[in-house]
Amino acid sequence: MDLKNAIHECWSKIDEGHVATYIPALANVNPYQLGVCLFDVTNDHKEQAGASQVRFAVESVSKVISLLYAIDQLGLEAVSSQVGTRQTGFPFDTILNMEITGESQPLNPFVNSGAILISSLIEEQDGQSPFDQILDFSRKICNDPGITLDQEIYLSELETGDRNRSLAYYLKARGTLNNDVTTSLDTYFRQCSMMVTCESLANLGAVLANDGIAPWNSERLISSQAATYTKSVMMTTGLYTESGTYSVQIGVPTKSGVGGGLVAAAPSHCGIGIFSPALNPVGNSVAGLALLEMISRELKLDIFKY
Ligand code: GLN
Numbered sequence: 001m002d003l004k005n006a007i008h009e010c011w012s013k014i015d016e017g018h019v020a021t022y023i024p025a026l027a028n029v030n031p032y033q034l035g036v037c038l039f040d041v042t043n044d045h046k047e048q049a050g051a052s053q054v055r056f057a058v059e060s061v062s063k064v065i066s067l068l069y070a071i072d073q074l075g076l077e078a079v080s081s082q083v084g085t086r087q088t089g090f091p092f093d094t095i096l097n098m099e100i101t102g103e104s105q106p107l108n109p110f111v112n113s114g115a116i117l118i119s120s121l122i123e124e125q126d127g128q129s130p131f132d133q134i135l136d137f138s139r140k141i142c143n144d145p146g147i148t149l150d151q152e153i154y155l156s157e158l159e160t161g162d163r164n165r166s167l168a169y170y171l172k173a174r175g176t177l178n179n180d181v182t183t184s185l186d187t188y189f190r191q192c193s194m195m196v197t198c199e200s201l202a203n204l205g206a207v208l209a210n211d212g213i214a215p216w217n218s219e220r221l222i223s224s225q226a227a228t229y230t231k232s233v234m235m236t237t238g239l240y241t242e243s244g245t246y247s248v249q250i251g252v253p254t255k256s257g258v259g260g261g262l263v264a265a266a267p268s269h270c271g272i273g274i275f276s277p278a279l280n281p282v283g284n285s286v287a288g289l290a291l292l293e294m295i296s297r298e299l300k301l302d303i304f305k306y
Contacts, residue, residue: 001298003049007034010290017278017286020258025156026057029260031278034287037202038295039271041210052198055146056275057153059257060092060283061201062138062191063115064208064230064238069137070121071226079121082176083107083114085233092240092283093163095170105176108237110255112188113167119191120168120177120184130183131190138191141207141221142200143214154193161189192257198273201263205271208234208253231265235303239289242282250293251302256284264292266301 014031021027035051058065070079086107090096093112106114122130131149139147168185171177177184206215212227213220234253239246246254252272254264260277262285272295276287300306 001038001295003036003038003047006291006294006298007036007050010034010287010294013287013290014276014278017280019260019277020279020283023153023156023160023258025150025153026259026277029056029277033260034276034291035198035274036291036295037198037273039202039206039215041206041215041268041270044215046199046202048199048202051275052273054275055195055197056261056277057150057192057257057259058194058196058261059192059259060110060115061196061255061257061259061261061263062134062194063110063118064204064234064255064263065138065141066115066118066122066134066191067109067230067233068141068222068226069134070118071229072137072222074121076223076225076229079118080229082121083109083117085236087237087241087243089241093167095167106171108233110233110237111240112164113171116164116168116184116188117171117176117178119187120171120179122187123179130179130187134187134191135194138194138196141204141214142196143203143216144196144200147194147196147200149190149193150195153195154190157189157192161185164188196261198275201261201273202271203273205263205265205273207271208265209267209269209271211268231267234265239284240282242284246289250289250296251304252292252296253303254292256288258283260285260288262288262292266296266299267303269301270299
């Protein structure tokens with residue numbers, strides 16, 4: 001597939017979105033960027049185009065990584081028993097899900113409350129903080145030793161993170177937070193501030209697509225169960241309230257972040273990383289989703305169709 005041409009065709013979509021401004025450091029990002037990297041796990045072939053090597057804040061795509069790490073450390077049962085797999089029908093930072101349903105657990109690991117809970121499950125180990133463990137794991141599963149924390153983004157997350165603080169305290173009040181509030185939140189703010197590229201996310205997607213085995217060296221990085229569970233949750237909740245819409249239109253498990261990143265995993269086919277920072281009101285990349293839709297159509301990736 002001609003990825004350059006696909007970028008060209010989706011470029012005008014950028015004008016329909018806006019960069020996130022509620023985290024001030026993200027407001028400085030140039031919206032006119034669109035990049036993609038596609039890792040075909042059937043032949044180990046990687047292709048990229050556009051801003052595929054530009055570093056951007058991983059934001060909510062990190063929720064996939066922390067979920068996989070928590071499962072790796074504690075086992076699927078211990079993790080899945082603490083967080084649901086249901087759609088919230090509300091924005092990613094909602095507090096309503098737990099109030100309305102009367103459930104003590106967050107409805108899924110990809111809304112902020114669920115992700116903060118997942119981060120609270122990771123405990124300090126051999127003097128390594130939960131975040132340092134997530135950072136190491138990110139570098140490994142994204143095959144990208146260049147992933148680091150961006151200090152400016154991190155400080156910006158701290159400055160404007162009161163809603164996340166309220167979620168953490170709410171979880172604590174419900175008795176469901178596993179670590180103290182400060183550590184759990186700091187882990188979450190830091191994991192959101194890691195800088196990745198389209199290529200890092202294509203590698204992450206490729207591990208998920210390849211049943212947990214890194215296609216670049218055949219090492220099993222996560223269990224088959226963890227890969228399957230995570231892809232299912234990505235499909236049902238990875239794009240927040242638009243998950244159903246794109247399940248129909250794209251048909252590939254995908255997770256978004258407000259930094260403009262998307263990771264997609266087409267089972268047994270390919271991993272895809274996309275970056276374009278102009279977002280729609282839900283917080284999903286507009287040109288990024290248009291590009292993913294085009295790729296899915298052209299390469300016949302829709303899991304409900306092929
Ligand atoms: N750091 C962001 C937040 O907590 C992540 C949200 C997102 O990417 N959807 O609000």
